[in-house]
Each structure stands twice: as C-alpha cells, then as structure tokens.
Amino acid sequence: MPAPPFDAATATTVTTSDGRTLVTFGGCNYHGLAHHPRVVRAAQDAFARFGVSASASRETTGNARPHELLEREAAAFLGAERVLLVPDGYTANVAAAQAAARTHGVALLDERAHASLHDAAAAAGLHSLVYRHGDTDQAAAMAAEHAEHGVVAMVDGVFAADGRIAPLRSLLAALPDDGLLIVDDCHGFLTLGPSGRGTVSHLGLDDARVAVTTTLAKGLGCAGGIVAGPGCFVDRARRTTAYVCTTPVPPALAEAAREGLRVMRDEPSRLERLRDNAARLRGHAVRLGLSVCADPTPIVTFTLGTRDDMEHARIALDAAGFRAPVIDYPGGPAPVYFRLMVSSEHAPGQIDAFAAALADAIPRPVRAAS
Ligand SMILES: Cc1ncc(COP(=O)(O)O)c(C=O)c1O
Structure with a gap:
C-alpha cells in the first residue's frame, strides 16, 4: 500500500x-540533491533550452549533448572505463542483463536481489538460479555446476530492503574465471566508498569482471540510470534493445545530474x-x-x-x-x-x-x- x-x-x-x-x-x-538549489537551477535552465523531453531514442534523434557529457563525467567520477546512460535504474539492469546474455547463459541471483534484477535476467533470456540470501557457498556450488554455460551473478551492492552490504568479494571468488558480476548499486552509489563511488570501491574490489548499474534518482536526486564498467561490456549494453528502443532521461535532468556530481565533489x-x-x-x-x-x-x-x-x-x-x-x-x-x-x-x-x-x-x- x-x-x-x-x-x-x-x-x-x-x-x-x-x-x-x-x-x-x-x-x-x-543528499537532498533533488532539492539542492544548484541542481534545481541546472534543471530549470536546461528545461528552457531543451524542453521537457528528448522525445526519441538516442539512437535515432533523441541524443542531446548533456547525455554524452553525463556519460563521460559519470565514468570519470566512478573511475569506470565507460558509462551508458539509460532512462532509469530498472532499464539499466535490463540493458546490463541483455549485454551479459550475449556471452553468458546463466544468472545467479540472491533471493533478496532487487526485483528489477530478477526481471532483467528473465527478460534477457538468462536461465535464473536463485541462492539463499547472502549464501555465497551455495552460489559457488551453483556457479561450479553451471560454469560451462557462462555464469553472471546479479546482486544489489546494498540490499534495498534490508540495508545489508552484499558479500561481493566472496561472490566474485565463487565465479568461474570467465564469470561476470553485475552489481546494482542504487543504494551504494553516493553513500559508500571513497567520494561515494559505491559498494565496489567500499569493498576495495578491482576486477575486470565487474559491471555496475545504478539509478540516478536516489543519491543523485535526479532521474535516469547508468551501466558502468569495462568498455567491451558497456559497448555491448549500447547495442541492446533496452537502450536502443527507449527514450532517454530528459536532457534537463541529465544536466541536473551533472550538477549533482559537481555538488558532491564540492561538498x-x-x-x-x-x-x-x-x-x-x-x-x-x-x-x-x-x-x-x-x-x-x-x-x-x-x-x-x-x-x-x-x-x-x-x-x-x-x-x-x-x-x-x-x-x-x-x-x-x-x-x-x-x-x-x-x-x-x-x-x-x-x-x-x-x-x-x-x-x-x-x-x-x-x-x-x-
Ligand atoms: C536496488 C534497486 N534497483 C533498481 C531500482 C530501479 O531504479 P529506478 O527507479 O531508477 O528505475 C531501484 C529503485 O527503485 C532499486 O532500489
């Protein structure tokens, strides 16, 4: 209710x-950025320049300068090789799962992973295997059993529903060498890690098998979603229907998000x-x-x-x-x-x-x- x-x-x-x-x-x-005067002013100025909607996919006629600038600046902020901007956090998970499905067949999901991760795995045609909350031993056993099909683990960095930090290090160790880990960091982005870079930084992980998704609606107080990670993975996400066939976040909100990142740097x-x-x-x-x-x-x-x-x-x-x-x-x-x-x-x-x-x-x- x-x-x-x-x-x-x-x-x-x-x-x-x-x-x-x-x-x-x-x-x-x-961080109250949805109401921060600098963020609100950036949106107001950009609404006057761009209107309220891009009105078309970025791959047709809806690509505005703020979209590209936000992708570059978010990548720099996160220390990621590449970032893709999508309409929201839910779509970011679908785009990431679709990208993973090009090379992997099985999704490993914590039973309490955000519903959007479960939906994304199903929508991408991955075969979903669900392990008990936080039970990385069970995840490891499942990963070993299905290694030949290619395994991608999809999990929240911070679980939305109980505030727990996911055991990402053990999960990564549970994956085969060619495994992938997609971390939905909607609640870790701008709350955990140095400068708020998120759960992966908080836990000191540095692994080319990790990609991160997040909404821009929570810590950043705006709207939109991103897929961040290794260039080859993000490039694959850029070819998914979740990205190609959707209208992007309004350019004015991309401008607001850019200002939000600057506020976080300045404060x-x-x-x-x-x-x-x-x-x-x-x-x-x-x-x-x-x-x-x-x-x-x-x-x-x-x-x-x-x-x-x-x-x-x-x-x-x-x-x-x-x-x-x-x-x-x-x-x-x-x-x-x-x-x-x-x-x-x-x-x-x-x-x-x-x-x-x-x-x-x-x-x-x-x-x-x-
Ligand atoms: C963990 C998690 N993933 C994904 C989403 C979806 O993000 P968005 O609302 O931007 O679609 C949310 C928020 O609602 C969330 O809490």
Missing part, C-alpha cells in the same frame, strides 16, 4: 494534503554527515531493542509486532510529525516492515526527536519482549 501522496517536499520534509509538514525518513534522496563533507546520521539512527534503533542490520548504510529496516501494530505505530509517528514508511516491498525482513532512510540533510536533532517519538510509538508488548 503506498504512503499517502504528498503535495510538496523538501530534502527532509513532506507536506500533506491537510497542510501539515512532516519530517520524513522515507525516500532515498540521500565532500556530505558523505561524512550521511554516515554519521546513519550511525545515529541505527544506534537509536538498537537502543530501542529493534533488530536492525549493523552494516553502515543509510537504510534501517525492522518489524514491530503484527501488521496492525506497525500501522498503529506509523499513525502515532505521523501524529507526532514524522513520516516513517511501513512498506510492502519484496525482499525485506517480513512481508510488511518499516524501512527508514536517513540523509545527509537531516539534522541530528531531527533524528533524536524521531527516535523519542518512535520509543513512544512502539507497542508495549513488543517493548517488553525486546
């Missing part, structure tokens, strides 16, 4: 239809603030006795008693001035759960006030049990 629609938003608040402003711990606008302290805020929120959750993943990511998920208990807690938090999403989204710790996201724009006081409200909202039997 979606959260009620909002009528306006800032980096840390949403305004509801009855005119109340709530501090939000939802959304994945990890490196954002990453530290995000990590401090994530640790602060996680620390509060632990002190409240909630069972949360310890990995240092800005996603904190947990359950509280029954579905009704969680709905009551959500309503109590809403009444106290906070939006804390209870979501029904695949891959989480339960069918329905709280998924909180923190950003570098939250003030520590907002996080502390939220934790106090959460303590009051937790149903008594749950607290007694913890």
Whole structure:
C-alpha cells in the first residue's frame, strides 16, 4: 500500500494534503540533491533550452549533448572505463542483463536481489538460479555446476530492503574465471566508498569482471540510470534493445545530474554527515531493542509486532510529525516492515526527536519482549 501522496517536499520534509509538514525518513534522496538549489537551477535552465523531453531514442534523434557529457563525467567520477546512460535504474539492469546474455547463459541471483534484477535476467533470456540470501557457498556450488554455460551473478551492492552490504568479494571468488558480476548499486552509489563511488570501491574490489548499474534518482536526486564498467561490456549494453528502443532521461535532468556530481565533489563533507546520521539512527534503533542490520548504510529496516501494530505505530509517528514508511516491498525482513532512510540533510536533532517519538510509538508488548 503506498504512503499517502504528498503535495510538496523538501530534502527532509513532506507536506500533506491537510497542510501539515512532516519530517520524513522515507525516500532515498540521500543528499537532498533533488532539492539542492544548484541542481534545481541546472534543471530549470536546461528545461528552457531543451524542453521537457528528448522525445526519441538516442539512437535515432533523441541524443542531446548533456547525455554524452553525463556519460563521460559519470565514468570519470566512478573511475569506470565507460558509462551508458539509460532512462532509469530498472532499464539499466535490463540493458546490463541483455549485454551479459550475449556471452553468458546463466544468472545467479540472491533471493533478496532487487526485483528489477530478477526481471532483467528473465527478460534477457538468462536461465535464473536463485541462492539463499547472502549464501555465497551455495552460489559457488551453483556457479561450479553451471560454469560451462557462462555464469553472471546479479546482486544489489546494498540490499534495498534490508540495508545489508552484499558479500561481493566472496561472490566474485565463487565465479568461474570467465564469470561476470553485475552489481546494482542504487543504494551504494553516493553513500559508500571513497567520494561515494559505491559498494565496489567500499569493498576495495578491482576486477575486470565487474559491471555496475545504478539509478540516478536516489543519491543523485535526479532521474535516469547508468551501466558502468569495462568498455567491451558497456559497448555491448549500447547495442541492446533496452537502450536502443527507449527514450532517454530528459536532457534537463541529465544536466541536473551533472550538477549533482559537481555538488558532491564540492561538498565532500556530505558523505561524512550521511554516515554519521546513519550511525545515529541505527544506534537509536538498537537502543530501542529493534533488530536492525549493523552494516553502515543509510537504510534501517525492522518489524514491530503484527501488521496492525506497525500501522498503529506509523499513525502515532505521523501524529507526532514524522513520516516513517511501513512498506510492502519484496525482499525485506517480513512481508510488511518499516524501512527508514536517513540523509545527509537531516539534522541530528531531527533524528533524536524521531527516535523519542518512535520509543513512544512502539507497542508495549513488543517493548517488553525486546
Ligand atoms: C536496488 C534497486 N534497483 C533498481 C531500482 C530501479 O531504479 P529506478 O527507479 O531508477 O528505475 C531501484 C529503485 O527503485 C532499486 O532500489
């Protein structure tokens, strides 16, 4: 069930239809760049120059200068040989899977990999094998058994639904020499690693078998998706129908994304603030006795008693001035759960006030049990 629609938003608040402003711990606008004045101005200026849509595939008549510049600048930012820009993160996974399917036949998928990775493997005609969450021994056994068909592992860098960092090093070790690893880094990009380069950098991996996909909608606060990696792989992605047969991100949003990357370069302290805020929120959750993943990511998920208990807690938090999403989204710790996201724009006081409200909202039997 979606959260009620909002009528306006800032980096840390949403305004509801009855005119109340709530501090939000939802959304994945990890640096508030969707509202950063420089990013908004870059989009506004470019909307005036380019209109609101490219209106055609880049391979026909929709290729605008900002698309090419963004690809080059994103490659430089990530330290990738090449980057391909596509309409969104979902399409990035489909393009990457289609590129992999030119040379490989089997997709290895964590059972909690983002649904778009499962969809992408199926859409690309890869034979999907699903291993238990984080169980790289099982993944290794499957990879060995199917090595002759060519194996590509497809996994989130940071799992969207529980905030866990994937064991990418072990997964890579589990692959045959000609294997491929596609890392969907929608939640690691601009949250983990030096300069926010993502989970692969955070884990210090440097391997030509790795390609990365990400949305530009979360850490960068814009829209679009990219496939980043070795030139030969990205060139293959450039020949897929997922790229060739889709209208690209509007040029104005490509301009906004370029400005977002510059903001991240100019304001490196954002990453530290995000990590401090994530640790602060996680620390509060632990002190409240909630069972949360310890990995240092800005996603904190947990359950509280029954579905009704969680709905009551959500309503109590809403009444106290906070939006804390209870979501029904695949891959989480339960069918329905709280998924909180923190950003570098939250003030520590907002996080502390939220934790106090959460303590009051937790149903008594749950607290007694913890
Ligand atoms: C892990 C993950 N992969 C892919 C996507 C899809 O990205 P987009 O919304 O840009 O299509 C999302 C976000 O919704 C996500 O969380």
